[in-house]
Amino acid sequence: MTLNKRYRRSIKSNLAFYVSTGILTIITLLLFYLFYIGGTGINSFGDEFFEKFSLEDAHFTTYTSISDEEISELEDEYDLTLEAMYSVDVVEGDTTIRVFLPTEKINLYDVTGGCDLSSDSDIIISKGYAVNMNVEIGDTVTLCGEQFTVVGYFQRPDYLYMLKEEDDSYKNISTFFLAYVTDEAFERLGNASVTYLVRYNGDDDIEFRRAVNEKYYMQSYLSSDENMRILMVHEQADLFIVMAYLLLLLMPSLAAFLVCIIISRKTRDEQKLIGTLSALGFSNRQIILHYSGFAALSGFLSGTISFVMAEALAQFYGECTLSDYEPLHITFSLPIGIRLLGIIIPTFIYTASAALTTRSLLKNDTIDMLCGKAGEKNNLKTALRKKKFSFRFKLSFRNLLGNPARDAAVTLGIFLGSAIILICFGMIDTMDNMSMSALDSIGSFEYEYIFSALLIDDPEYGSKMLVTTYEHENSGKSLTFMGITDDNPYLSLTDENGDEISEFDGWYISTAAAAALSINSGDTVEFISPLTLDSVTITISGTVDYDIGSVVFTSLYNMDELLGADEGTYNAVMSDKELEFEDVTLRKTIKKSSISEQLDTIYDEMGVLIYTCVLLGIIICVASVYAVVNMTIGENRTNISMLKVLGYKDATINRIILGTNHILLPLGILLSIPAVFVILDMFWLMMLDYDVMLFTTYIKPTSYILTVIFTSLCYFGSIWLVGRKTLKIGMDEALKEQRE
Numbered sequence: 001m002t003l004n005k006r007y008r009r010s011i012k013s014n015l016a017f018y019v020s021t022g023i024l025t026i027i028t029l030l031l032f033y034l035f036y037i038g039g040t041g042i043n044s045f046g047d048e049f050f051e052k053f054s055l056e057d058a059h060f061t062t063y064t065s066i067s068d069e070e071i072s073e074l075e076d077e078y079d080l081t082l083e084a085m086y087s088v089d090v091v092e093g094d095t096t097i098r099v100f101l102p103t104e105k106i107n108l109y110d111v112t113g114g115c116d117l118s119s120d121s122d123i124i125i126s127k128g129y130a131v132n133m134n135v136e137i138g139d140t141v142t143l144c145g146e147q148f149t150v151v152g153y154f155q156r157p158d159y160l161y162m163l164k165e166e167d168d169s170y171k172n173i174s175t176f177f178l179a180y181v182t183d184e185a186f187e188r189l190g191n192a193s194v195t196y197l198v199r200y201n202g203d204d205d206i207e208f209r210r211a212v213n214e215k216y217y218m219q220s221y222l223s224s225d226e227n228m229r230i231l232m233v234h235e236q237a238d239l240f241i242v243m244a245y246l247l248l249l250l251m252p253s254l255a256a257f258l259v260c261i262i263i264s265r266k267t268r269d270e271q272k273l274i275g276t277l278s279a280l281g282f283s284n285r286q287i288i289l290h291y292s293g294f295a296a297l298s299g300f301l302s303g304t305i306s307f308v309m310a311e312a313l314a315q316f317y318g319e320c321t322l323s324d325y326e327p328l329h330i331t332f333s334l335p336i337g338i339r340l341l342g343i344i345i346p347t348f349i350y351t352a353s354a355a356l357t358t359r360s361l362l363k364n365d366t367i368d369m370l371c372g373k374a375g376e377k378n379n380l381k382t383a384l385r386k387k388k389f390s391f392r393f394k395l396s397f398r399n400l401l402g403n404p405a406r407d408a409a410v411t412l413g414i415f416l417g418s419a420i421i422l423i424c425f426g427m428i429d430t431m432d433n434m435s436m437s438a439l440d441s442i443g444s445f446e447y448e449y450i451f452s453a454l455l456i457d458d459p460e461y462g463s464k465m466l467v468t469t470y471e472h473e474n475s476g477k478s479l480t481f482m483g484i485t486d487d488n489p490y491l492s493l494t495d496e497n498g499d500e501i502s503e504f505d506g507w508y509i510s511t512a513a514a515a516a517l518s519i520n521s522g523d524t525v526e527f528i529s530p531l532t533l534d535s536v537t538i539t540i541s542g543t544v545d546y547d548i549g550s551v552v553f554t555s556l557y558n559m560d561e562l563l564g565a566d567e568g569t570y571n572a573v574m575s576d577k578e579l580e581f582e583d584v585t586l587r588k589t590i591k592k593s594s595i596s597e598q599l600d601t602i603y604d605e606m607g608v609l610i611y612t613c614v615l616l617g618i619i620i621c622v623a624s625v626y627a628v629v630n631m632t633i634g635e636n637r638t639n640i641s642m643l644k645v646l647g648y649k650d651a652t653i654n655r656i657i658l659g660t661n662h663i664l665l666p667l668g669i670l671l672s673i674p675a676v677f678v679i680l681d682m683f684w685l686m687m688l689d690y691d692v693m694l695f696t697t698y699i700k701p702t703s704y705i706l707t708v709i710f711t712s713l714c715y716f717g718s719i720w721l722v723g724r725k726t727l728k729i730g731m732d733e734a735l736k737e738q739r740e
Contacts, residue, residue: 018298020627025302025346026309027619032244033310033334033342038321039240041332046160046233053108055157055230056197058205058223059085061587062216063453066196078208081105081199086192090143096164097125097143099179101186106197107158109180112329113137114152120185123148127155128162128326129177141179144189148181158224160326161232165588166222167480167549171324193452193587210533218531219452219587220469226478226530233325239686240321274361288358295354296347303343310334310342320612409628410661414668415675417621418711422676424614425703430680433698434547445490448590449579450572454565462575463488464568466559470527470552472517473535479513479527479550483559483570490574493553496521496543504555506541512694513550514543515685536562547694614710621714629661629722654723665715669708 066074071082086101102109112127114137123141130136130153140147159178162171186192198208212218224230277287310317311334318332450467458464466483484491486503493501493508501508509519519525519540526537544553560567573579633640643653677697684695 018301020623020630021298022302022305023623024620024627025299026306027616027623029303029306029342029346030310030313031613031616033306033338034317035240035244035321036338037310037314037317037332037334039237039244040335041318041330042237042240042321042325042328043234045328045330046237049110049155049160050157050230050233053110053157054106054199056106056224057200058221059158059195059197059227060209060212060221061193061195061219061452062212063219064216065194066212066216071196074208074212078211079201080205080208081201083197085195085197086186087195088186088189088192090189092142095175095177097141097177097179098164099143099181099186099189101183101192102180103197106199107156109154109156111152111154112327114150116152117180117182118151120182121147121149122151122182123185124152124154124180125150126159126162126178126326127153128171128173131327132173143179143181146185146188148185154178154180155326155328158227158229160328161229161236161324162326163229165590166228167478168228206533213532221530222478223530226471226476236324242686274358278362284359284362287362288355291358292351292355295350299347299350300343303346307334307339307342311339406628407661407664410625411664411668411671413621413624413628414665414711414715415672416624417617417714418669418672418707419676419679420617420620421614421710422672422699422703422707423679424610424617425707426676426680426697426699427610427683429700429703430684430695430698434693434695443491443493444576445574446592447575447578448572449575449581449586450588450590451581452587454569454571456566456569458568459570459573461577461579462573463490464556464570465572465574466556466563466565466570467572468559468563469530470536471530473526473528475517477517477550478530479552481527481552481554481559481562483554483556483562484574485556488574490576494545496545498545501542501544501553504553504558506554507538507558508542508544508553509540510544510546510549510551510553512547512688513552515694516550516688547696549693618710618714621711622718625715625718626721629658629718633657633722650723654719658719658723661719665712669711673704 066084068084071084074080075082083103083105085103085107088099090097090099111124114124117124123143125135125141130150135141135150137150137152139150141150142148156178162173162176162178164172164176181189198205200208209218209221274287274291277290278284314332314334318330322328322330448465449462455464463485465485465488468481469478470481471478484504495501495508496511513519517525521540521542524537524539526535528535538552544551546553554562556570557567559565560569563569640653640657643656644650648656676699680697684697688694
């Protein structure tokens with residue numbers, strides 16, 4: 001008889017071990033694959049799409065228009081591609097339609113459904129809005145009282161992430177979309193605004209920007225590296241990959257540690273057989289390789305099943321990560337290298353765990369192994385012997401404290417399940433809290449109007465502001481500098497101590513910007529104007545509790561001084577109601593309600609993914625607790641048999657043997673709560689790097705209750721499944737032990 005003949009019998013008798021540890025490994029690896037598949041797929045698609053459709057390097061506006069002849073001269077002189085892009089924002093009810101004239105050299109569009117324009121009554125629209133609002137090909141769209149027929153859908157490289165305004169925090173596909181019409185139809189829509197698109201052939205853009213500003217007076221300039229419509233394609237894909245590796249370090253690592261504990265305990269349970277094999281003359285190497293094979297089989301099968309499932313679900317997984325983008329036609333797959341690592345890593349870890357445990361056992365005396373006492377010290381077998389406690393309490397106490405490794409594994413399983421569930425609920429609660437209360441706390445304003453020119457006469461209604469953009473010197477991150485009047489009735493801003501700020505005599509940075517740039521009160525910071533490329537240095541006077549954007553607040557007078565403008569000059573108006581302006585050109589209108597809409601969209605888009613993770617957390621909790629508690633039955637077979645001999649019922653025996661773990665349930669849940677806050681705070685800070693709002697972790701009491709309920713159901717469900725095994729243990733087990 002060779003050792004290899006034991007594999008089939010051992011696998012059959014330990015099937016529950018292989019199934020539970022396999023599920024644990026598979027689920028945690030699938031969590032990693034989910035984000036990795038999405039991130040790599042989006043990155044590859046973005047690179048190809050940007051290149052194929054000539055993505056801009058930057059776009060800018062000027063106070064003085066640039067003629068076609070001057071554009072050609074600039075292209076020749078500075079070795080670049082420059083093109084004027086014309087657009088009109090048409091407002092129909094609550095919906096804004098941004099209509100473009102097709103460009104020929106930069107930011108080309110791709111028809112992804114239907115057909116291109118062929119008549120003056122045709123229109124093609126962005127597909128994200130069409131899908132969200134159920135607009136089909138053949139439907140009609142009204143622009144300025146004229147009916148257009150939708151003949152197709154399109155995508156363009158600078159709007160794969162559909163932001164209405166460049167400083168919005170999240171996409172808008174419910175009240176905003178893009179459209180193309182023919183040249184003749186476009187002329188009927190009214191006065192168009194012009195934006196200049198540029199692609200640099202070299203790296204030096206400084207001289208060109210200075211020349212344009214000197215002659216045509218730049219009004220705004222935004223590079224693709226700062227354009228969130230463009231930047232979010234790769235940055236969010238990179239975020240998915242980062243999250244994948246964080247999950248790989250956290251969840252699979254903890255799961256692997258848990259499985260290693262289980263393997264170690266299972267191997268120690270085999271010490272009598274290991275002692276027998278040693279006594280029969282098998283070498284240590286043979287025995288170690290034999291027991292390593294059991295663990296290797298678990299790791300190999302789990303890893304193989306994981307990558308097969310991931311490959312089968314790759315398209316579904318990938319499309320789950322596309323919720324923030326326009327509908328992208330991407331074929332997702334799992335890279336071969338990652339497939340192999342998904343097999344090799346768990347196989348290696350589990351094999352090493354079994355090998356080390358077996359090697360450690362073989363250092364003990366063979367007689368001790370044959371007696372099942374290898375490495376055993378006191379093990380608390382005589383604890384409370386002289387104390388007047390019940391037999392059931394003494395046995396439970398010894399069973400609990402005599403197996404610290406098993407206790408740690410049970411606690412870890414509960415911790416994993418509870419943490420994943422609470423993280424998901426915490427994300428939902430935090431976004432809901434921001435939408436419900438955080439926006440109301442910053443003031444009563446509903447609209448911000450930003451003009452294309454500097455004004456001096458006071459507005460008829462509203463509070464005037466002077467707004468511009470600067471870039472942080474070290475990080476290059478864009479911040480809005482906002483000069484406001486001290487009597488602005490629409491802002492209710494407080495400092496870091498909760499005290500209301502009534503006079504902005506200094507420079508106050510928002511909490512979102514302070515967190516993103518690690519800036520504190522009293523710091524001296526240098527900023528660069530993207531228009532003039534001049535630098536300014538300011539000293540931060542304090543921090544404003546303002547989480548919805550990266551802003552520096554100051555007085556209107558300070559902003560006039562900073563920009564060299566006449567006192568009282570402004571280019572924006574804040575109001576609590578909608579206003580109309582006839583004599584000035586609006587560059588941008590910002591609605592406070594749009595921020596709430598963005599938060600609602602985040603919730604809607606992430607909901608499926610979040611609740612999927614809740615389900616995975618439940619599975620992890622059940623599998624891990626079942627796998628660990630299952631060891632308790634195996635380790636107490638003799639005790640269970642003896643209790644049956646003494647007349648105890650199966651239900652009572654389960655309470656005595658398995659009930660000792662109940663104290664670990666609240667411990668695992670309580671440990672998960674501070675860990676969840678740490679993880680979520682890290683996640684929100686990571687999101688802040690991608691110019692999303694600064695979220696403050698908030699978890700509702702009901703979410704704690706639901707987490708406790710779900711985790712408890714998982715735990716007691718696992719206990720119930722394991723408890724059924726006591727029915728299979730006969731009274732003769734105790735007699736067999738005595739004969740041995």
